[in-house]
Amino acid sequence: MPIRINNIKIGLDDDINKLNNEVAKRLKISINSLKDIRILKESIDARKEDIKLCYHVEVDVESEDKVLNKTKTKDVFKVEKSEELVVDYGDEVLSSRPIVVGSGPCGMFAALLLAENGYKPILLERGCEAKKRKEKIDFFYKTGVLDLDSNVQFGEGGAGTFSDGKLTTRIKDPRCSFVLKGFTESGAPSEIIYSGKPHIGTDILINVVENIRKRIIELGGEVRFSSKVTDIIEKDGSVKALKINNNEEIEAEVVILAIGHSARDTYEMLLKSGINLNQKAFAIGARVEHLQSMIDENQYGKQCTHPKLKAADYRLTHRSEITGRPCYSFCMCPGGVVVAASSEENRLVVNGMSEYKRDGENANSAIVVGVYPEDFESSHPLAGMEYQRHYESLAYNLGGGSYTAPVQNTKDFIEGKVSKHFNDVKPSYTRDTVFKDLNECLPDYVTTTMREALVSFDRKIKGFSQNGILTGIETRTSAPVTMPRGENLESHDIKGIYPAGEGAGYAGGIMSAAVDGLKVAEKIMGKYKPLD
Incomplete structure (x- = not known):
């Protein structure tokens, strides 16, 4: 198993190769004994006048137990095998494709995970695709003419696409690795994997979210823009269909509500449909x-x-x-x-x-x-x-x-x-x-x-x-409501509805919203068989 070494510091003017020397010195072995060094985290220590770059690294060596016996410090330890995102599929049969409402980080990653596992989700977004959305936002900046469905809050990628793409989070969840990997595989800078304060930036995120959408479609999913959910049709306490743009009905058995914290008209619709909301x-x-x-x-x-x-x-x-x-x-x-x-x-x-x-x-x-x-x-x-x-x-x-x-x-x-x-x-x-x-x-x-x-x-x-x-x-720091849900992350009020992410009051930021979307998708996968 690899060894992790925390808090290795080098100067701003030091060559990155000095990191290898410091690792070998910390482990009390020759530099030639290091098989591979992987940077897990890079941050800046500016607490003193002499600013340092601080690293957490993972390294492969021979006879790791022997090496660990020589070091005996809390900053050097053996790494247990990392957990993979593995879900045991359920045995119930879906009568229709799962639907994800909202293409922000919560809905996007829920749909990606479902697509990767053969569930062929339908992703509904009230706004338009990212590049066209940017055109509408730029037009608003220039003229003051606001598009109510494609703006800084609504459209492909959600509100986070037109903020900063900050990926910092206080949550400690192995699913964060899945999210970071999903971003980098879709064109985000590789440094977000190890940066102490990772961010992507709006200019890059526009292409990244487009690539994630293409991946969902390649895996059998469907992404529909300009498709606002205007009603929930339920029967005997379970969701049966969604009404889109007041004129089309889509059959629904499983619905992830990843609507974001600014979908006020959707909050009003949910309340009328029998979904309880609590002040927050x-x-x-x-x-x-x-x-x-x-x-x-x-x-x-x-x-x-x-x-x-x-x-x-x-x-x-x-x-x-x-x-x-x-x-x-x-x-x-x-x-x-x-x-x-x-x-x-x-x-x-x-x-x-x-x-x-x-x-x-x-x-x-x-x-x-x-x-x-x-x-x-x-x-x-x-x-x-x-x-x-x-x-x-x-x-x-x-x-x-x-x-x-x-x-x-x-x-x-x-x-x-x-x-x-x-x-x-x-x-x-x-x-x-x-x-x-x-x-x-x-x-x-x-x-x-x-x-x-x-x-x-x-x-x-x-x-x-x-x-x-x-x-x-x-005023939009977080949602003004929470949507109650049970241990299986399903709505208390309508079966088959899964409130998720920031809009439901269960996340705050891109990473935590994406992780919550993954959790909900896992619950659905744990109950139902894939459609393949």
Whole structure:
């Protein structure tokens, strides 16, 4: 079995071959005794002035037990055989092909796994394919004409395609390897396998999701665009069919609902169809931008321009002494832009996006504050969704219409002033902007918490509160509901319906959504035979 060695550090100016020398030194063997070295993780240790590259590696050697006896350290250990994604098929017979609703990471990987195992899924997507979707989004940025079914939230690849393609996750699940492999085999950079903070970038993701779709089709699956599910037809407590675009019915026995966190009209339809929804907490706030060079200098110091250092990121948290609420950075996009992310007319919402190189002038991140069901002032299951809609409408009207975003310099926001001119940071927002007071489109407890947090963040990143600009507003940090499901991951309310991913409240980000889609697909495979 291979040996794993953690926390091997080399300097920024060291040749990568020094890694081999350090591995041999750590194992107390000659470099010629190393059969193969595989990088499992590469990260940056910037805690000290002398920045290091830190590696976790796996190595094959002869007589591994003998080698381990010589080292005796917690950072060197034998690797157990990794678990493969293996599912025992069930014995029930499907009367129709399984249907996956939504082609974000959850639906996409659920469909891929089903296709690879002979289930020939039908993948339904309300929006259009990625390249055509990009054309519609670019047209929206230019004209303000919004396509309600193909936008930053909806279309092939889901919302993650037009954000940054961040693959960082806190979950420890062997299925993550399946997801990373699926991405790399479809054209994602191979470094996502070992990068400490992997990302793909919107420019590459557009091609990657197209290649995954082609793979699903090659394996016998079907992918249908411009196909919005408008009703669920059930009989005796089980799903029997789905209505598409209000005029077509598709027979259904098994349906994975991977609708994403912004499919508000679908939430309304599900509630009418008898699917119970529960209110869920989420977070709202605004996007903050700084010069990427300022973030780099704060994070890396004198070595900030070193070619081996990529655009720096950050993760900041604060709990308000005044409101008691948490405030934190979310979906940080180094070298990125702030995008117009609306999916409903006359409602304004923003998001962040980066391309693979992350070489834009600005860094941006959401600065958001936790909000809870008691803030929604209603017991209705969709009260959180209406709460989002309310503040998005305020932001749209504050901007003056046409998806023009209200902006405010961070210093002026803290001092309660409407900004009159830009400082060093110019907003990258993909529509127009106008100087306004963001207090007019966010609740007081949110802006109070944000002001306090920005001052706190300045103690960690110098200039954070004084040299930035805020663009309003961000409301789509996660779904405003959860859809209850049982241990078999099936809906409590309609048999054959499997709520999954972010839209159902069971994930937060590309990786966790994809993993949840795989879990649901495994449950279906464990119950039914393949169609082949």
